[in-house]
């Protein structure tokens with residue numbers, strides 16, 4: 001039996017403030033997410049961010065929480081695990097874990113260990129590599145497994161930003177809206193502090209040194225989250241036959257006052273509304289499942305800001321969720337030892 005472990009980010013156990021606080025504390029106390037001195041991080045997270053953000057975020061989570069299925073991120077993650085298990089069949093044990101909260105990575109690894117799997121293939125569910133997402137998952141898994149007496153044959157998917165099935169899946173999801181019916185297309189990725197990009201630049205002389213450092217995907221920037229994001233967007237655009245003036249790549253969900261990777265989605269939305277764009281199609285290709293950042297931030301927040309400035313409608317392209325093409329992509333990654 002071979003073990004496959006899917007790991008996504010995590011979501012609160014409920015949309016109530018105490019559960020959201022517990023989630024944010026675990027998430028934001030991760031040194032790869034808020035990568036500052038631990039004393040400063042503790043002060044920032046426990047003293048400022050979590051006390052103020054928890055009640056606000058709880059309100060947003062209540063907006064996207066379904067009575068029947070709970071958090072969209074967990075709902076689609078469970079579906080992805082079940083569908084991949086069905087596809088791979090008996091020789092494989094597919095487990096799901098979340099980096100923060102539940103189901104925990106520790107419990108999923110123990111289920112694989114108890115079944116004496118010969119090997120474990122870990123798939124962090126983030127197409128583009130970032131230390132704050134993929135890096136954190138890999139570190140946590142290695143930390144836990146390193147304490148086992150028998151360390152299994154273990155491998156990790158580091159990124160899948162250019163996976164052809166994933167690219168086709170996003171493009172197909174957009175086709176049903178008729179891309180030609182929109183004035184402009186946005187590729188809005190989750191943001192990241194600029195210093196986290198710079199830390200991944202092993203040459204110390206490329207990332208953010210010029211305005212066009214992400215315009216090509218090359219040997220120097222191949223591990224950069226922003227360069228991988230630009231690459232994903234260009235591939236989806238090419239699949240849809242979009243020319244470069246028909247779309248904009250941007251980054252959402254900035255937290256705090258430090259500079260994050262730019263341009264910021266909210267500023268791009270405002271600029272395009274002021275230029276007279278009426279209808280926009282928005283992809284969020286940093287996420288493989290719909291979540292707070294897509295369902296609320298794009299459909300409610302950016303749509304509201306766009307309309308307030310004269311725009312008519314922002315249409316979110318749904319995420320990969322339970323699409324058969326994405327399950328095929330996962331199966332390929334699972335089998336590609």
Ligand SMILES: C=CC1=C(C)c2cc3[nH]c(cc4nc(cc5[nH]c(cc1n2)c(C)c5CCC(=O)O)C(CCC(=O)O)=C4C)c(C)c3C=C
Nearest residue numbers: 009010011012033057073126130132133190255291292293
């Ligand atoms: C310093 C702060 C943050 C970094 C860095 C960060 C990176 C990052 N996050 C994701 C994926 C997701 N993030 C989600 C929610 C979310 N993200 C942050 C902060 C940082 N993320 C916060 C505070 C939150 C919680 C919501 C809020 O209060 O605004 C989610 C959604 C979870 C859900 O339950 O739906 C995802 C998914 C990636 C891929 C990433 C690095 C590239």
Ligand SMILES: [Fe+2]
Nearest residue numbers: 009190253293
């Ligand atoms: Fe995030």
Ligand SMILES: [Fe+2]
Nearest residue numbers: 207208224226
């Ligand atoms: Fe870069």
